[in-house]
Amino acid sequence: MNLSIFLLIPLITALILLAGRKGSDVKIISLIGSSLQLAFTFLLLVNFWNERSSGNTSQFLFEQRFTWFAPLNIEYFVGIDGISISMILLTATVVFAGVLVSWNVENMTKEFHLLLHLLGMGAYGFFISLDLFTLFFFLEIAVIPKFLLIGIWGSGKKEYSANKLALMLMGGSALVLVGILGIYFKSGIQSFDIVKLSEIKIPEAVQNIFFPFLFIGFGVFTAIFPFHTWVPDGHSSAPTAGSMFLAGISMKLGGYGCLRVATYLMPEAAREYSHIIILLASIAILYGAFATMMQKDLKYINTYSSVSHCGFVLLGIGMLTKTAIVGAVMQMVSHGLMTALFFAVIGMIYERTHTRYVAQMGGLMKTMPFICTIFFVVGLCSLGLPGMSGFVAEATIFVGSWQNPDAFYRIATIIACMSIVVTAVYILRAIGKVAMGPLNRENGMPGNFDAVWNEKIASVILVAGIIAIGIAPFWLNNLIEPGAENIMKEIINVATDYTNLH
Amino acid sequence: MADFFILMKSELLLTAILFILLFIKIGKGMENSSLLALINSLLAVNFILGFAANGAGSLFGGMFFTNELVFFQKNILNLGVLIISLSGQNWLLNHKHLPEFFMLLISALLGMFFMISSGNLLIFYLSLELATIPLAALCNFDLEKRISSEGAMKMIMSSAFSSGILLLGISLMYGSAGTISFAELPGLLDNSPLQIFSFILLFTGFAFKLSVVPFHLWTADVYEGSPVAVTSFLSVVSKGSIVFVFITALYNAFQPMHEVWYHVIFITSIATMTIGNLFALRQQNLKRFLAFSSIAQVGFILIGISGNSQLGISSAVYFVLIYVFSNLGAFGVVSVISSAAGKETIDEYKGLHKTNPMLAWILTLSLFSLAGIPPTAGFFGKLFLLTSGASAGNFILITVAVLNMVISLYYYLRVVRAMFMDKNKFPVEKVKAGVSANAALLICVAGIIFTGIASPFYEYIHKISDFIFMAGR
Numbered sequence: 001m002n003l004s005i006f007l008l009i010p011l012i013t014a015l016i017l018l019a020g021r022k023g024s025d026v027k028i029i030s031l032i033g034s035s036l037q038l039a040f041t042f043l044l045l046v047n048f049w050n051e052r053s054s055g056n057t058s059q060f061l062f063e064q065r066f067t068w069f070a071p072l073n074i075e076y077f078v079g080i081d082g083i084s085i086s087m088i089l090l091t092a093t094v095v096f097a098g099v100l101v102s103w104n105v106e107n108m109t110k111e112f113h114l115l116l117h118l119l120g121m122g123a124y125g126f127f128i129s130l131d132l133f134t135l136f137f138f139l140e141i142a143v144i145p146k147f148l149l150i151g152i153w154g155s156g157k158k159e160y161s162a163n164k165l166a167l168m169l170m171g172g173s174a175l176v177l178v179g180i181l182g183i184y185f186k187s188g189i190q191s192f193d194i195v196k197l198s199e200i201k202i203p204e205a206v207q208n209i210f211f212p213f214l215f216i217g218f219g220v221f222t223a224i225f226p227f228h229t230w231v232p233d234g235h236s237s238a239p240t241a242g243s244m245f246l247a248g249i250s251m252k253l254g255g256y257g258c259l260r261v262a263t264y265l266m267p268e269a270a271r272e273y274s275h276i277i278i279l280l281a282s283i284a285i286l287y288g289a290f291a292t293m294m295q296k297d298l299k300y301i302n303t304y305s306s307v308s309h310c311g312f313v314l315l316g317i318g319m320l321t322k323t324a325i326v327g328a329v330m331q332m333v334s335h336g337l338m339t340a341l342f343f344a345v346i347g348m349i350y351e352r353t354h355t356r357y358v359a360q361m362g363g364l365m366k367t368m369p370f371i372c373t374i375f376f377v378v379g380l381c382s383l384g385l386p387g388m389s390g391f392v393a394e395a396t397i398f399v400g401s402w403q404n405p406d407a408f409y410r411i412a413t414i415i416a417c418m419s420i421v422v423t424a425v426y427i428l429r430a431i432g433k434v435a436m437g438p439l440n441r442e443n444g445m446p447g448n449f450d451a452v453w454n455e456k457i458a459s460v461i462l463v464a465g466i467i468a469i470g471i472a473p474f475w476l477n478n479l480i481e482p483g484a485e486n487i488m489k490e491i492i493n494v495a496t497d498y499t500n501l502h
Numbered sequence: 503m504a505d506f507f508i509l510m511k512s513e514l515l516l517t518a519i520l521f522i523l524l525f526i527k528i529g530k531g532m533e534n535s536s537l538l539a540l541i542n543s544l545l546a547v548n549f550i551l552g553f554a555a556n557g558a559g560s561l562f563g564g565m566f567f568t569n570e571l572v573f574f575q576k577n578i579l580n581l582g583v584l585i586i587s588l589s590g591q592n593w594l595l596n597h598k599h600l601p602e603f604f605m606l607l608i609s610a611l612l613g614m615f616f617m618i619s620s621g622n623l624l625i626f627y628l629s630l631e632l633a634t635i636p637l638a639a640l641c642n643f644d645l646e647k648r649i650s651s652e653g654a655m656k657m658i659m660s661s662a663f664s665s666g667i668l669l670l671g672i673s674l675m676y677g678s679a680g681t682i683s684f685a686e687l688p689g690l691l692d693n694s695p696l697q698i699f700s701f702i703l704l705f706t707g708f709a710f711k712l713s714v715v716p717f718h719l720w721t722a723d724v725y726e727g728s729p730v731a732v733t734s735f736l737s738v739v740s741k742g743s744i745v746f747v748f749i750t751a752l753y754n755a756f757q758p759m760h761e762v763w764y765h766v767i768f769i770t771s772i773a774t775m776t777i778g779n780l781f782a783l784r785q786q787n788l789k790r791f792l793a794f795s796s797i798a799q800v801g802f803i804l805i806g807i808s809g810n811s812q813l814g815i816s817s818a819v820y821f822v823l824i825y826v827f828s829n830l831g832a833f834g835v836v837s838v839i840s841s842a843a844g845k846e847t848i849d850e851y852k853g854l855h856k857t858n859p860m861l862a863w864i865l866t867l868s869l870f871s872l873a874g875i876p877p878t879a880g881f882f883g884k885l886f887l888l889t890s891g892a893s894a895g896n897f898i899l900i901t902v903a904v905l906n907m908v909i910s911l912y913y914y915l916r917v918v919r920a921m922f923m924d925k926n927k928f929p930v931e932k933v934k935a936g937v938s939a940n941a942a943l944l945i946c947v948a949g950i951i952f953t954g955i956a957s958p959f960y961e962y963i964h965k966i967s968d969f970i971f972m973a974g975r
């Protein structure tokens with residue numbers, strides 16, 4: 001299975017869109033492109049399972065390696081393992097849903113869908129890259145489309161948010177660049193190849209200097225505290241599909257980078273800095289949760305809640321036990337699906353009520369039953385109701401975190417658990433006010449109709465993903481576990497107290 | 503004898519063009535449009551011939567040397583001049599002194615060619631003067647505008663001053679080392695205080711032409727006052743040629759003083775990037791804006807040069823090639839709009855995307871390439887420069903550099919925002935750029951898109967960069 005097909009399909013779709021005419025053609029082409037991506041993702045999954053069950057235990061499958069810039073040892077080197085596949089699955093689903101939800105974008109439709117596909121290409125490329133330069137290339141490709149999407153099609157203070165987002169993400173990737181160059185020159189082998197770098201031990205002094213660069217750099221993408229300030233404004237001002245992509249996929253770029261690059265290649269430094277990482281993650285979890293309680297705008301509620309949930313990802317990575325890492329990846333997938341769905345629902349509600357303020361809504365269950373049901377589902381997933389993916393992911397992280405016997409780690413775990421209560425408060429309050437109660441006629445409900453076909457398909461697909469992980473998480477777990485196992489092998493090699501934990 | 507023609511091929515071609523122009527001017531003269539067409543075709547032929555029959559060797563007892571890298575560098579400059587001539591079509595067609603413009607331009611270019619191939623300090627100085635003096639006259643070519651004369655005056659005064667300092671450095675270097683030849687200099691350098699001092703003076707001469715901080719103060723005013731075509735020439739071709747000479751001088755002649763010049767470059771590159779960026783943040787006039795942005799770019803080139811290796815040469819030469827495309831793309835759009843509508847400020851560009859979408863996208867692409875956003879070539883150029891700088895091991899420099907990349911993105915995005923997101927009651931009307939200008943912009947866009955991702959360009963440059971350590975011997 002040729003992995004580059006995940007780069008080619010979005011690229012070709014984008015080129016066809018560029019050359020194409022306006023109007024409904026654009027949307028059809030975009031939809032075909034994203035459906036193809038989704039189809040190929042399932043095909044990849046099936047192929048992957050076949051390979052694994054037929055006994056292929058090499059770490060990365062479907063590898064492809066082309067020399068790109070020989071003088072600098074840069075290669076186009078791609079390959080996937082279980083963790084990458086889960087992320088690709090997430091990307092394909094969210095892009096598909098995003099294209100569907102954007103069916104009514106009238107202004108510069110061609111450019112809008114083109115940018116969406118470029119974003120998708122950047123994400124796919126990032127998740128399949130096994131060469132640091134290629135990884136960085138795809139990481140950076142995504143920044144400008146986000147800027148343009150928010151700035152041109154957004155709402156609210158969109159120019160300000162677009163600027164803030166672009167600059168902070170560039171700042172994050174700037175730090176990542178320093179880290180990558182540090183690894184290249186100081187690792188002992190001049191190579192960008194992740195597989196080769198994971199096999200050698202980078203000198204500890206080098207690790208201690210460059211691990212913060214890499215972790216904070218990638219962390220900016222995942223809204224690590226205190227570099228999370230781009231998230232609320234950026235996500236809220238973005239158009240619906242933009243928010244879905246940003247919160248659903250773009251924030252996971254950081255988590256994946258922290259795992260695959262920072263922790264995998266520099267396990268000793270990961271140990272060293274684990275206390276700080278956990279501290280920052282816990283602050284993000286709690287602060288995000290409490291900040292959400294104060295919000296009056298539905299979109300801001302979701303974005304601060306994203307800060308909180310992505311804190312779980314970093315917490316899991318910081319804990320450095322296998323279960324916690326599996327949980328972190330699961331949380332990335334689960335939160336991605338969930339927040340994409342949440343933004344889709346908010347977008348649908350906004351289109352009909354023309355307001356995002358909770359106080360101005362009420363009793364929407366009467367006029368928009370389908371949308372409100374989905375709203376309920378997403379809200380319950382967010383607060384971790386069993387049966388949905390949120391519970392599975394968070395529970396795995398908590399179990400994994402508790403495995404560390406040290407007091408510091410356990411206290412952090414307890415603090416993180418407490419945030420669930422806060423989450424419940426703000427979710428239930430938001431849903432209650434919006435969906436239940438008397439119908440609020442103040443902001444006029446012109447043409448209030450329930451979801452149309454494109455919104456229904458998008459919601460159903462995302463809900464299917466959430467329930468699939470929630471009810472039968474073993475398929476995702478079995479995907480992720482071997483990948484996490486490989487990462488743990490690196491960390492276990494470092495002698496510490498709790499290496500005999502699984 | 504055949505040696506002479508082969509090795510000096512680029513210079514001879516330029517001299518031929520110069521004489522053709524001279525004879526046309528002295529003779530019956532030609533219509534501007536046909537003259538321009540003739541010149542463009544001659545420049546195109548010159549560029550294409552630049553790839554043929556490139557040998558290596560030295561002439562005139564070591565005063566003139568050349569090799570494959572030098573030929574490639576000269577061809578980059580040829581390409582730059584071709585694009586400038588094509589994109590300035592509207593302004594040039596209506597200019598009363600077209601033959602003089604090109605005669606001055608070609609003379610300056612000829613001076614730059616000799617400078618790149620110079621084998622000793624005096625020939626270097628002579629050709630530097632040949633490269634500078636016509637430029638001062640060129641800056642004044644918007645003859646009706648006062649600001650153009652002001653720019654030209656500033657240019658000639660600052661050039662004269664810096665040439666004086668350079669000459670002092672050369673004479674002190676001769677006095678302490680005993681030779682002016684680049685080939686013999688490495689053997690005679692002993693890092694004595696006098697030599698270090700004369701090196702600093704020499705560096706000042708280079709730094710002035712490169713607009714390195716703190717010798718950059720002439721840049722903004724001269725760029726703003728000159729006609730756009732001359733500004734493009736100054737910012738791209740002139741800077742590029744100095745970068746090439748700089749590399750030859752530092753890596754060959756002054757290699758024993760490596761420690762000294764590394765520290766000097768370290769300090770000046772941080773200063774240049776930072777000051778360039780900070781000043782660019784505040785600019786409204788697009789020509790001044792691009793002037794300060796080019797100062798910041800030079801800071802990056804210095805970082806690449808600081809990695810004293812083959813990677814340093816290849817990344818710098820590669821970046822100049824990409825810089826030609828990106829900067830000329832940006833200046834090309836500014837030139838088209840300036841000659842059609844006379845508008846040059848960012849505020850006047852607001853809403854450009856509604857009336858002139860193609861031009862807006864081309865300017866955006868060029869700005870992204872200048873900022874270093876993938877998949878444009880500028881990303882690869884900047885990244886390779888940073889890699890070269892990192893090879894010297896100083897990561898403070900790299901960290902400052904990447905943070906400056908973020909700052910620069912802010913002001914590039916400001917222009918993009920103005921074009922795409924801001925409203926304007928009176929945006930620039932639909933501009934019809936001529937065929938040549940469109941061709942120039944097309945070349946730039948193709949260069950930006952393909953020179954980066956396709957690796958053969960960089961690999962070729964890397965291969966020929968091996969030569970430099972053989973140069974002049």
